[in-house]
Amino acid sequence: MKIFDIEQLAKADKVTIEKQEISSTELMERAATLVFNDIHSKLNGAQIPIKIFCGIGNNGGDGLVIGRLLLEHGYQVIAYVVNYSNKRSQDFLLNYDRIKEVSNNWPSSIKGEDDFPEISEKDFIIDAMFGIGLNRPLEDWVGKLVRHINRSKAFIVAIDMPSGMFADKMPNEKRPAIKANVTITFQSPKLIFFLPQAAEYIGDLQVIDIGLDREYLAKTAVNKQLINKPEAQLLYKPRINFAHKGDYGHALIIGGSYGKIGSISLTAKATLKTGAGMVTIFSPKCGYQILQSTVPEAMVLTDENEETLSNIEFDLSPDVICFGMGAGTSKETTAAFKDLLINTKKPMVIDADGINILSKEKELIKELPENTVLTPHPGELERLIGKWKDDFDKLYKVKKFSKEHKLIVVIKGAHTIIVFNDDLYINNTGNPGMATAGSGDVLSGVITSLISQKYEPLIAAVFGVYLHGKTGDILAEEMSYEGLIAGDIADNIGKSFLDLFKKEMQSEGN
Numbered sequence: 001m002k003i004f005d006i007e008q009l010a011k012a013d014k015v016t017i018e019k020q021e022i023s024s025t026e027l028m029e030r031a032a033t034l035v036f037n038d039i040h041s042k043l044n045g046a047q048i049p050i051k052i053f054c055g056i057g058n059n060g061g062d063g064l065v066i067g068r069l070l071l072e073h074g075y076q077v078i079a080y081v082v083n084y085s086n087k088r089s090q091d092f093l094l095n096y097d098r099i100k101e102v103s104n105n106w107p108s109s110i111k112g113e114d115d116f117p118e119i120s121e122k123d124f125i126i127d128a129m130f131g132i133g134l135n136r137p138l139e140d141w142v143g144k145l146v147r148h149i150n151r152s153k154a155f156i157v158a159i160d161m162p163s164g165m166f167a168d169k170m171p172n173e174k175r176p177a178i179k180a181n182v183t184i185t186f187q188s189p190k191l192i193f194f195l196p197q198a199a200e201y202i203g204d205l206q207v208i209d210i211g212l213d214r215e216y217l218a219k220t221a222v223n224k225q226l227i228n229k230p231e232a233q234l235l236y237k238p239r240i241n242f243a244h245k246g247d248y249g250h251a252l253i254i255g256g257s258y259g260k261i262g263s264i265s266l267t268a269k270a271t272l273k274t275g276a277g278m279v280t281i282f283s284p285k286c287g288y289q290i291l292q293s294t295v296p297e298a299m300v301l302t303d304e305n306e307e308t309l310s311n312i313e314f315d316l317s318p319d320v321i322c323f324g325m326g327a328g329t330s331k332e333t334t335a336a337f338k339d340l341l342i343n344t345k346k347p348m349v350i351d352a353d354g355i356n357i358l359s360k361e362k363e364l365i366k367e368l369p370e371n372t373v374l375t376p377h378p379g380e381l382e383r384l385i386g387k388w389k390d391d392f393d394k395l396y397k398v399k400k401f402s403k404e405h406k407l408i409v410v411i412k413g414a415h416t417i418i419v420f421n422d423d424l425y426i427n428n429t430g431n432p433g434m435a436t437a438g439s440g441d442v443l444s445g446v447i448t449s450l451i452s453q454k455y456e457p458l459i460a461a462v463f464g465v466y467l468h469g470k471t472g473d474i475l476a477e478e479m480s481y482e483g484l485i486a487g488d489i490a491d492n493i494g495k496s497f498l499d500l501f502k503k504e505m506q507s508e509g510n
């Protein structure tokens with residue numbers, strides 16, 4: 001799914017109005033009716049106090065339409081107009097009159113702190129103060145109202161965006177925004193919704209298709225995509241009949257040290273389970289017996305050193321090399337990694353201590369082949385690119401790093417983001433159960449395996465992250481978040497392939 005900028009969405013609104021020959025009022029009615037339907041289906045007529053905070057622009061207009069429809073269906077509604085400006089939009093004004101026809105009262109006006117209503121934790125709040133039109137800091141008293149609503153512990157549904165949130169700046173103490181339980185957004189999610197620091201403001205995300213012009217949406221280029229099943233299906237390469245194991249490549253997994261052999265065992269298993277034709281593991285001597293018994297399908301080569309990697313020599317020509325899991329960052333291992341980089345130019349996946357070594361020895365980065373995939377977790381990423389001010393700054397720095405070194409960076413997190421040049425691929429599978437030891441080792445194996453099967457490295461990263469997360473989602477249903485461990489993910493990657501083309505009873509939401 002494309003993720004549009006707010007300028008593109010505003011343009012999409014305009015184009016839709018022209019091409020569908022409808023008024024902006026009708027488009028607002030359509031969008032707000034879809035929100036109403038959703039809320040109505042959940043509240044099911046419950047007589048709980050609903051308070052709607054409306055701005056004076058079109059987001060406020062949405063709030064007034066939702067309020068009118070709720071009143072018409074017998075709900076207890078109080079609508080407030082937050083008068084932060086005198087520049088009321090036309091569609092706001094029209095719906096201001098319309099709600100009065102139903103309630104027989106004008107909405108209450110809030111002009112300052114004295115007008116703030118009491119909010120109980122039993123209230124149901126609809127936040128329609130600001131949407132994508134927010135373009136400057138909130139006035140002091142409006143910021144206080146936002147904090148007042150947040151303090152209430154009431155259940156909050158934000159319309160289009162949590163009010164106070166800019167599309168391109170993180171909210172913080174000085175820049176307050178509504179902390180919604182649910183955000184119902186129109187047509188396309190906004191990038192900020194997927195950044196970790198925004199999670200506490202967004203709550204559960206719902207994207208509503210309000211029928212904006214399909215042609216405009218299809219033709220408009222974006223550099224951000226959300227990866228759900230339909231996108232993943234397009235990435236899959238069917239296996240051919242009469243295939244030979246050589247058709248699916250030979251992956252070489254290098255890593256491990258005394259006490260950390262399990263990591264490469266997980267990576268190797270995931271590489272095999274994702275479909276690589278052959279896997280060879282290169283580990284310190286101490287890994288030999290463990291690996292032969294935990295992953296009998298893989299071949300094992302060992303270093304001359306007992307406990308850590310010191311000299312990575314092999315007489316084979318792998319299609320891809322994955323380096324780093326459990327390797328440590330000792331002097332010998334660093335030197336061995338350096339020799340490996342200088343002597344081989346195979347496609348590479350670098351994880352964990354591989355990234356830590358690159359962070360310490362920055363000049364090694366230029367030895368990485370183009371399109372190498374790096375899979376850092378937040379700590380490893382910070383060591384690699386330095387501290388960032390906020391999540392937007394992090395993306396800026398990673399894009400710069402990716403462009404400068406021609407690398408693919410997989411920023412692991414609740415929504416893992418794959419960065420290549422200026423393009424972002426935001427994964428929408430996975431769950432908190434996957435925050436478990438070794439989960440990253442499995443991901444490296446999945447990506448390595450896909451590269452070995454001749455997927456382009458960028459596709460392998462995007463598709464691999466999707467499959468890894470999807471496997472976790474399928475397993476969480478069977479065994480709970482708590483019960484899920486990395487070995488389960490490695491063992492069950494196949495389920496995510498099966499799921500790719502399984503017919504759903506209902507089409508997948510977001």
Ligand SMILES: NC(=O)C1=CN([C@@H]2O[C@H](COP(=O)(O)OP(=O)(O)OC[C@H]3O[C@@H](n4cnc5c(N)ncnc54)[C@H](OP(=O)(O)O)[C@@H]3O)[C@@H](O)[C@H]2O)[C@@H](O)CC1
Nearest residue numbers: 013028031057058059130131132133134135136137138160
């Ligand atoms: N277009 C369509 O057809 C559809 C639109 N839809 C809905 O419209 C929403 C966008 O509406 P919107 O453009 O009117 O902006 P909104 O977010 O309501 O802000 C109101 C205005 O406030 C102003 N302002 C900004 N910052 C400020 C500040 N700090 N303090 C004080 N004032 C400030 C600024 O105006 P300015 O003063 O800069 O001229 C701004 O325009 C969108 O999110 C969706 O909910 C849907 O109905 C679907 C159909």
Ligand SMILES: [K+]
Nearest residue numbers: 127130161163
């Ligand atoms: K809002």
